[in-house]
Amino acid sequence: MLERGHWDRDRQQVRAYYEHIPRGDGPRIEACLPQRYLLRDQVDRLLNEAGLAPLWIHGDFDGRACGPGAEHFVVCAAAKP
Known part of the structure; x- marks a missing residue:
């Protein structure tokens, strides 16, 4: 490969x-x-436009914190109440 x-x-x-x-x-x-x-601010805007709110945001699939130096972020979102 x-x-x-x-x-x-x-x-x-x-x-x-x-x-x-x-x-x-x-x-x-x-x-x-x-x-x-997508960049972080784009994700927040797109979630909001779709009627969703983030439940949590991690810096990788292993659950580490999302910070300024993170290469990835993983988002879990749900419908706004």
Whole structure:
């Protein structure tokens, strides 16, 4: 499996390209997985526009605190009362 990526900062988009090269016979398989990431203030605005409120926000899937240096954030939200 080979992987390469392209980051478009202005569009907030990452394109990950994967290529599977089989050991024996068989075709090569190539795929592109475009991903759009959101910034924290964008998530808050979009949740509010959808009638949702965050229940909790973690800095990663392991539940660590979300702070200024966190590379990720995981949001759990529910409908506003």
